[in-house]
Amino acid sequence: MLVSDTHERLAAMAFAMAAILTCGVGFGAEAPKEIKTASGVAMILLPGGTFTMGDPDGEVDETPHEVTVGAFAIDKHEVTQEEYERVMGDNPSKVIGKTNPVEQVRWSDAVRYCNERSKLEGLEPVYDLKTWTCRFEANGYRLPTEAEWEYAARAGTGTAYSFGSAPSKLAAYAWFKKTARGKPRPVAQRKPNPWGLHDMHGNVWEWCNDFYHVDAYGEDAVTDPRGPASGETKVLRGGCWNSEPDACRSAYRYNESPGYTDACFGYDIYGFRCVRPRKSGGAE
Numbered sequence: 001m002l003v004s005d006t007h008e009r010l011a012a013m014a015f016a017m018a019a020i021l022t023c024g025v026g027f028g029a030e031a032p033k034e035i036k037t038a039s040g041v042a043m044i045l046l047p048g049g050t051f052t053m054g055d056p057d058g059e060v061d062e063t064p065h066e067v068t069v070g071a072f073a074i075d076k077h078e079v080t081q082e083e084y085e086r087v088m089g090d091n092p093s094k095v096i097g098k099t100n101p102v103e104q105v106r107w108s109d110a111v112r113y114c115n116e117r118s119k120l121e122g123l124e125p126v127y128d129l130k131t132w133t134c135r136f137e138a139n140g141y142r143l144p145t146e147a148e149w150e151y152a153a154r155a156g157t158g159t160a161y162s163f164g165s166a167p168s169k170l171a172a173y174a175w176f177k178k179t180a181r182g183k184p185r186p187v188a189q190r191k192p193n194p195w196g197l198h199d200m201h202g203n204v205w206e207w208c209n210d211f212y213h214v215d216a217y218g219e220d221a222v223t224d225p226r227g228p229a230s231g232e233t234k235v236l237r238g239g240c241w242n243s244e245p246d247a248c249r250s251a252y253r254y255n256e257s258p259g260y261t262d263a264c265f266g267y268d269i270y271g272f273r274c275v276r277p278r279k280s281g282g283a284e
Contacts, residue, residue, distance in 0.1 A: 032195040034076065038121040041083060042076040044196050045278060046151070052158060053150050054217055055251035061214045062251045066221035067147045074144060074152050075273035077187035077198040078206065079113065087116045094268040099186040101204045101271040107234045107258030108132070110207045110272040114141040117274065134209055136226070141274040143209040146235045146253075147225050148275055153238065153250040155195040160249045162193035162200065167245035174202030176248055180241035184268070201248040204271030205236040212255035234258045240269040
């Protein structure tokens, strides 16, 4: 083994251990747990914790800062076409497959799905579809905040990806430009991250609840940040089937108009997954 390889592995282990200590998800803390919702969707219950959001070696909009998030549940994988059609009655996707992620969805389509899935399970719809505001106090489904998304993607790690910092290992975990062969692929076919979440890297970009600003991050510690109060675009995270490895990093930020509809340009790369707030020991 080369000395440089040894140093990289040791550095990755050090980052991961530091992140576990910071997140409070190791050493006796509550462990992530898989559940099935009333409508049969697999979710992962995550304990709250504190982590370093951003990347000191990343883009200008990735300023590292300490973030604390409360406990929440998140879909184990991106919303599939089968799940979307069962709730909404249609399938807008370009590449059809019941276990493929639903794509060709705008941000507004995603939040409509969240509301309908909430009503299907007897929960409070989160979004006001007249103003597009999010009622975080409601117990229904919504899109993750950008902080929740990155917390879930990192899964207790402090490296570029949930498995370390070597892009050469990405193929085992993600559908991206090198592996996807030009289209989205069925969910949960690549390795999950340490918390059991699939496709946090690659496959389709995932809509978040937050408006995007290049300077949304500060250097101060924050708790449950919800992003800017207004903006022109919404955040997307995770990279997609057409992304280079860098865009699949846990900290990488992308953004698009919430009403973007130009399918010819590549809007078939946009999908999403849902979250719900939860209390200790329960799903809400």
